[in-house]
Amino acid sequence: MRFVTIRLLATLLIAPLTLWLLSAPAALAEEERAAPTPVQIVALDECDPTTFNAVLGPDFCKNVALAFVLPFATTFDHLFAEAAAGAPDPGWDFEPDRVAIRKGTPLIVVNQGGEPHTFTEVAKFGGGFVPPLNGGEATVPECAGGFKDVAVARTRILQGSQLQVTGLSKGEHHFECCIHPWMRVTVEVK
């Protein structure tokens, strides 16, 4: 009888302990889900400071891609010529082009290029607000107002700064730069 009592007591003590130990990792996973690690996207470009700043003003382009010692620079005219020919410069790029995230994961878009970009959500990819850079595509409505439109201005990312995007709903989202519209990212939220 005494033996039975002890065994019952042991079971009563051990069972909750086992349950607690088993549930601890689950609680930890729950906590991790509550504060997910942001996913980074980088904006890159290879603007040539001499020719860009001659047109757009001093300090517009601050090339960080070693333009003065390595051939990581595209002149202002060449960028426009490439876009007009339908072969936009691949040095102007968001990386990665496609990301899959869980709902609630923030995106951090870092501008590591030399000039400003925008990370603007659009219903459908298309042209930006600088028609000569659009390669013949029509300007999408989300970009049409340019920086006069606060909705566009708030998606701007200056050189060396970053933008956080949160609260994306489940499904597929499209983002592009309203200046260089071949810079595109598709975000799949699961």
Ligand SMILES: [Cu+2]
């Ligand atoms: Cu851009």
